[in-house]
Amino acid sequence: MPSYAAVLRPPHARRTFGAALIGRLSYGTVSLSLVLAVKDASGSFALAGTAMALFGATSVCLSPVRAAFVDRYGPRRALVPMAGCYALLLLVLAAATRHPGTPPPLIAALAAAAGAGTPPLGPTMRTLWRRLVPERELLECAYSLDGVAEELLYVAGPLLVGALTACASPSAGVAVSALLVLAGTVALVTSPVAAGPHRESAGSPPGDLRPAGSPPGPTGPAGVRSRWPRWPRQPVVVAAGVGLALGGLDLLVVADAARHGRPAAVAWVLAALSAGSVVGGLVNGAVSWHAPARLRLALLAAGLGLSLAGAGLAPNLPVLGAATALAGLFVAPALTTSYLIADESAAPDARTRAGAWVNTAVNAGSTGGTAAVGVLVGRVPLALCFALVAAPALLSGASALPVLGRVSRRPRRRRRRRAGAGSGART
Incomplete structure (x- = not known):
């Protein structure tokens, strides 16, 4: 029977999941922190909205591209450079918004660049769940646990930002977001579960959802037939x-x-x-x-x-x-x-x-x-x-x-x- 205790029982499951949650908490804090920091530095809601829109656009639109690097090179080789660049750009943004006077085009450019480097910790963790619990029912239970935890992170993130801004400048939230994603990513990739790209033997993937007798899909790069060559x-x-x-x-x-x-x-x-x-x-x-x-x-x-x-x-x-x-x-x-x-x-x-x-x-x-x-x-x-x-x-x-x-x-x-x-x- 599926249970949340069974999902967290395999070796390295709690360590890997906990590390991913630390990094993903950054995504619950960065949006509000960025808006507050830019507004505080520039006095302009328009610039704050523009910076957040650029950050979100590059983060969302380039997400499949970044995920493709994780598929090809594995979490260790792909996530560390992404998280490093992302954290560095957030720290630069925190410094740029700490005091008034930073040119608005520079803030907008930094926000867009930071969004482009957002490491795909959520999709990566969902891929790692298959290594941890390959059984179909446990995998669905793991995905439910992952989704609920992510929901709670997006509730806790703004609360954390509120506590930070009460005792520090709004730019501190941007800096904390950088440290969270860097710490979580490093802890995630050092888990033994994250070693190397995901590989399975040739044939249909476990739990393939094609009806019996349906024609095979196109062959993927690893020689494994997939119903969805580009996107599900x-x-x-x-x-x-x-x-x-x-x-x-x-x-x-x-x-x-x-x-x-x-x-x-x-x-x-x-x-x-x-x-x-x-x-x-x-x-x-x-x-x-x-x-x-x-x-x-x-x-x-x-x-x-x-x-x-x-x-x-x-x-x-x-x-x-x-x-x-x-x-x-x-x-x-x-x-x-x-x-x-x-x-x-x-x-x-x-x-x-x-x-x-x-x-x-x-x-x-x-x-x-x-x-x-x-x-x-x-x-x-x-x-x-x-x-x-x-x-x-x-x-x-x-x-x-x-x-x-x-x-x-x-x-x-x-x-x-x-x-x-x-x-x-x-x-």
């Missing part, structure tokens, strides 16, 4: 839909709280979303699922979309908080299942890259959802805005239809085979 289609599409929905939801909650005259309520409504996501992720990892992963993913996306559409009908903020908590139940399981399908669909030497595509889809979708809702709010009724935000998740859930068709046809195929066998015996 269904999990990337669903992850983008989830990202669009969540990115739009943040702004819609702000607008709804302002409409009710309680702007401070935004914090606990969004906290309800995170709490629901944590609960959903823990339950998802503790259950042995029998339904196909692709079907589960599509249904989870549809559940998220329906919950968000219903949230638009909430008459008050407590009901809105309950609706967002319900929507949160689907978030972590949907992302966990997306990463799992991407891992199982890719060739062994492309798994980090496949996970990075899912990561990129979530982050790019979130940015796009925020931008789209920013245009709609004030022009369209809020209930309709919620429905439009839910639409991408609902549409991505339509990918369940082909899977349902295959599942419903399987019993009929078996019955036809048995009937044919019986008639042959009589003749």
